[in-house]
Amino acid sequence: xxxxxxxxxxxxxxxxDSTNFTCSFPSSNFYALHWYRWETAKSxxxxxxxxxxxxxxxxxxxxxxxxxxxxxxxxxxxGSQPEDSATYLCAPFSxxxxxxxxxxxxxxxxxx
Amino acid sequence: DVKVTQSSRYLVxxxxxxxxxxxxxxxxxxxxxxxxxxxxxxxxxxxxxxDVKMKxxxxxxxxxxxxxxxxxxxxxxxxxxxxxxxxxYLCASRQNQPQHFGDGTRLSIL
Numbered sequence: 001x002x003x004x005x006x007x008x009x010x011x012x013x014x015x016x017d018s019t020n021f022t023c024s025f026p027s028s029n030f031y032a033l034h035w036y037r038w039e040t041a042k043s044x045x046x047x048x049x050x051x052x053x054x055x056x057x058x059x060x061x062x063x064x065x066x067x068x069x070x071x072x073x074x075x076x077x078x079g080s081q082p083e084d085s086a087t088y089l090c091a092p093f094s095x096x097x098x099x100x101x102x103x104x105x106x107x108x109x110x111x112x
Numbered sequence: 113d114v115k116v117t118q119s120s121r122y123l124v125x126x127x128x129x130x131x132x133x134x135x136x137x138x139x140x141x142x143x144x145x146x147x148x149x150x151x152x153x154x155x156x157x158x159x160x161x162x163d164v165k166m167k168x169x170x171x172x173x174x175x176x177x178x179x180x181x182x183x184x185x186x187x188x189x190x191x192x193x194x195x196x197x198x199x200x201y202l203c204a205s206r207q208n209q210p211q212h213f214g215d216g217t218r219l220s221i222l
Contacts, residue, residue, distance in 0.1 A: 004154065034210050034211070049210050089154070099160065100157075101157075102156075103154050104154045
């Protein structure tokens with residue numbers, strides 16, 4: 001079983017702050033990395049699927065980078081808004097029936 | 113848009129009961145998954161299925177079984193519910209990437 005670590009576990013920021021969090025995973029047998037946003041009372045929603053070392057993806061104020069050689073990905077949120085409050089999950093994808101292995105998530109709270 | 117529908121948002125059952133959680137997807141996806149989510153832990157895979165009548169154990173299958181008689185429906189069964197199965201249960205489906213999730217069922221076993 002892959003050991004996927006996300007840090008920090010939780011984060012409180014003020015509206016307008018920029019923030020970032022980390023997903024670490026074993027670099028062997030890597031195929032892809034998924035990022036999901038999970039808002040309270042909603043279903044997890046896919047943000048990014050990243051496959052190549054050095055990949056950078058962007059969706060509005062949210063962006064992500066990927067380093068497959070050292071086994072980490074960063075998620076950045078520029079100018080956080082209260083609607084960004086959610087749990088952000090990362091999940092590397094590695095062989096064996098194509099199972100995603102989820103980290104415990106980073107819980108972000110953005111205060112007005 | 114892909115729609116993954118779980119039959120109940122909240123469910124309360126008693127210890128020893130047989131519990132069925134239903135999940136339906138409308139996009140003809142081959143792969144379907146059941147997870148549970150507990151505080152401080154990531155989504156943990158219980159069972160998955162890559163085709164009708166096919167099932168594979170995930171990381172925590174003990175105390176659960178599944179059924180996939182039709183492509184669109186994947187059922188999770190708690191054979192004899194216990195209090196340690198109180199949790200949030202999420203169903204997901206996928207054809208390629210990414211994965212699409214239902215809204216979850218918060219199950220309480222009393």
